[in-house]
Amino acid sequence: MFEVRKWWSKGLLQLIATLLVLPYLFPLIAMVQGSFAGDGWGNYRDVLQVPGFFRFFVNSAIIAAGVIVLVYAVTMLAAYGFAKLRIRFREIYFWMLLACLTLPEVVLLTPLFTTTQAVGLFNTYWAVILPLAALQVPFAVLLTRNFIHGLPDEMFEAARVDGASSFRGFIHLVIPLTRPIAAAVLIFTLIGAWNDYLMPLVFLQSQDMQTITLVPRFFVGEFSNDQTKILASAVLTALPEIGAYLCLQRLFERGLSAGAIK
Amino acid sequence: MTVSAQERLTRAAGYPSRPRGRRLQASGLPWILPALVLGVGLIYYCIGYTVYISTLNWDGASPDPLSVGFRNYSNIFSDPVFWKSIEHTVAFFVTTFVLQTALGVVFAVIMHSRIRLAVVYKVIIFVPVVLAPAIMAPVFRQVYAANGQFNWVLSHLGLGFLAQPWIGQTSTSLAVIIAITIWQWTGLTFVLYYAAMSQIDQSLLEAARIDGAGNIRVLWSIIWPNLRGTTLSLAILSAIGALKTFDVPWLVTVAGPSNSTQFLGTYIYQMTIQLAHVGYGAALSIILLVIALVMAIILQVAARERTGRP
Numbered sequence: 001m002f003e004v005r006k007w008w009s010k011g012l013l014q015l016i017a018t019l020l021v022l023p024y025l026f027p028l029i030a031m032v033q034g035s036f037a038g039d040g041w042g043n044y045r046d047v048l049q050v051p052g053f054f055r056f057f058v059n060s061a062i063i064a065a066g067v068i069v070l071v072y073a074v075t076m077l078a079a080y081g082f083a084k085l086r087i088r089f090r091e092i093y094f095w096m097l098l099a100c101l102t103l104p105e106v107v108l109l110t111p112l113f114t115t116t117q118a119v120g121l122f123n124t125y126w127a128v129i130l131p132l133a134a135l136q137v138p139f140a141v142l143l144t145r146n147f148i149h150g151l152p153d154e155m156f157e158a159a160r161v162d163g164a165s166s167f168r169g170f171i172h173l174v175i176p177l178t179r180p181i182a183a184a185v186l187i188f189t190l191i192g193a194w195n196d197y198l199m200p201l202v203f204l205q206s207q208d209m210q211t212i213t214l215v216p217r218f219f220v221g222e223f224s225n226d227q228t229k230i231l232a233s234a235v236l237t238a239l240p241e242i243g244a245y246l247c248l249q250r251l252f253e254r255g256l257s258a259g260a261i262k
Numbered sequence: 263m264t265v266s267a268q269e270r271l272t273r274a275a276g277y278p279s280r281p282r283g284r285r286l287q288a289s290g291l292p293w294i295l296p297a298l299v300l301g302v303g304l305i306y307y308c309i310g311y312t313v314y315i316s317t318l319n320w321d322g323a324s325p326d327p328l329s330v331g332f333r334n335y336s337n338i339f340s341d342p343v344f345w346k347s348i349e350h351t352v353a354f355f356v357t358t359f360v361l362q363t364a365l366g367v368v369f370a371v372i373m374h375s376r377i378r379l380a381v382v383y384k385v386i387i388f389v390p391v392v393l394a395p396a397i398m399a400p401v402f403r404q405v406y407a408a409n410g411q412f413n414w415v416l417s418h419l420g421l422g423f424l425a426q427p428w429i430g431q432t433s434t435s436l437a438v439i440i441a442i443t444i445w446q447w448t449g450l451t452f453v454l455y456y457a458a459m460s461q462i463d464q465s466l467l468e469a470a471r472i473d474g475a476g477n478i479r480v481l482w483s484i485i486w487p488n489l490r491g492t493t494l495s496l497a498i499l500s501a502i503g504a505l506k507t508f509d510v511p512w513l514v515t516v517a518g519p520s521n522s523t524q525f526l527g528t529y530i531y532q533m534t535i536q537l538a539h540v541g542y543g544a545a546l547s548i549i550l551l552v553i554a555l556v557m558a559i560i561l562q563v564a565a566r567e568r569t570g571r572p
Contacts, residue, residue: 002371002372002374002375002477002480002481003375003471003477004375004376004477010377013372013375013377014377014378016372017369017372017373017377017383018383020365020368020369020372021383021386021387023445024386024387024389024390024445024448025386026405026411026415027390027398027401027402027405027445028386028389030401030404030405030410030411031398031401033411034401034404034411070300073296074296074297074300074301075297077293077294077296077297078293078294078296078297078298080290080293081290081291081292081293081294082290082294084290085289085290085293086289086290087289087290087291087293087294088289088291090290093294093298093302096298096302096306097297097298097301097302099555100301100302100305101502101558102502102505102551102554102555102557102558103305103309103551103554104505104506104508104526104527104547104550104551104554105506105508106506106508106527106530106531106547106550107308107309107312107530107547107548107550107551108305108308109530109531109534109535109543110311110312110315110322110534110540110543110544110547111307111308111311111312111315112308113322114311114322115308115311130300130304131304133300134300134301134304134305135305137297137300137301138301141297141301166290166293191391191392194394195392195393195394195395195396197394197395197396197508197509197513198508198509198531202535212394212397213394213396213397214396215397216396216397216399216400216513220400227400227404230400231400231401231404234397234398234400234401237394237397238393238397238398241392241393241394241397242389242392242393244392245385245388245389245392246385249385252388252392253388253453
């Protein structure tokens with residue numbers, strides 16, 4: 001975008017970029033540095049020796065996987081229906097779904113609390129998976145519907161003329177063709193589910209059900225507020241997220257930017 | 263022949279076309295039903311339930327709650343903490359949106375300008391987006407503490423006189439929450455602007471350069487106007503995000519000191535879970551929901567008028 005030809009203007013731009021990036025690096029450095037204060041690697045050893053530390057990761061993985069599978073299945077069906085099939089009052093249904101985009105999750109707390117207790121889902125993975133999926137579905141449907149809308153009608157017509165049912169059209173056309181947008185849905189559903197704090201906090205009370213976002217809270221109790229170990233646990237929980245991002249960098253960025261392209 | 267002529271007529275008259283020649287297609291309703299049951303069903307059920315609870319004076323446990331009609335709502339409007347939360351939300355939205363937009367555009371322009379190590383910079387800016395606020399909260403509590411790393415940096419830059427207990431005092435706590443939020447979301451803003459800038463026609467830029475426009479002039483007169491769509495989307499995203507704010511103020515400052523970082527989300531949580539004023543919390547929830555909906559509609563309409571397309 002900018003034209004920088006002379007050596008000094010190149011250097012100046014590089015300097016500005018570095019100065020602007022430093023504040024973003026700073027908390028990460030502070031986190032790592034703080035986690036080594038006092039005992040050094042000993043902090044990490046203590047954290048890893050806490051029984052059940054690994055359990056937090058397993059729980060987060062189970063919940064994230066559940067939410068992703070549910071959101072993907074429901075979204076693909078609905079997006080195809082909204083984009084290519086004949087539905088009475090289609091726009092009304094669509095706007096009802098879109099209105100849910102504005103919903104803050106804190107609004108769901110009380111009704112879900114009483115309901116999950118009444119139907120015996122309290123303190124199960126479902127108590128977190130279902131509301132998280134419900135909160136992700138509207139945006140996922142919006143994205144995917146727009147994508148399928150862009151696919152030529154003739155293709156679906158041709159499949160129908162050849163005798164394919166809507167369902168076969170779905171399996172053989174929609175599923176393979178929507179892969180790029182499915183990747184986007186996957187990424188932001190993963191981030192949303194993995195990073196959620198409020199739902200597990202309220203609905204998963206027993207220790208062996210809790211997720212990684214509750215790790216700092218757990219260690220405040222475990223190490224009676226020993227900051228260095230809390231930071232070591234923060235580093236350990238952040239590492240898989242950074243690793244996943246670095247491995248799937250393209251996918252993450254494309255997935256998130258797909259959201260803003262109308 | 264007659265069928266297609268008839269069809270053309272009905273279409274011209276603005277009636278929904280009902281092709282008789284084509285085979286009748288099965289309704290698509292079963293396809294969208296699972297999404298409706300999960301999304302709309304669960305959420306609307308919860309909203310309906312919340313509306314009912316909001317008319318009660320209930321502690322969340324007693325078997326026969328007292329119905330109080332709309333008294334919870336009228337109490338909210340004379341509740342100073344509610345108005346404080348609204349003020350904080352507005353200030354939070356305006357500052358985070360303006361600063362994030364500026365930073366996002368600047369980063370995107372710089373990364374598009376062939377500098378060295380661009381990939382490294384990109385990774386550093388984007389990593390906060392994928393990290394859970396709940397994981398980073400203890401880090402920020404430490405960084406902004408009176409003896410934290412932020413004050414350490416200030417004193418080493420010769421700005422030691424500015425050192426203060428950033429999260430422990432009412433005058434700076436909200437600024438810390440805003441700073442953390444900007445730290446977290448600039449990566450997303452940057453990625454969106456970066457993608458939008460790749461779509462700008464290069465010949466436009468070249469033409470401007472030939473006419474003698476400098477870098478700043480090009481940024482202001484050509485790049486920025488071309489990013490309008492992205493900016494509007496981000497405005498809607500950050501407005502709704504501001505109303506949903508919970509994790510950061512709750513985990514870093516516990517909405518304090520003395521409500522100085524109170525937001526609607528944290529206030530509802532405090533009321534409902536900690537103080538067991540469940541009815542009052544539900545009424546606050548409904549008000550929050552109404553504000554979010556009204557704002558989304560206003561922004562959407564404004565966006566349509568500005569861009570002039572449906």
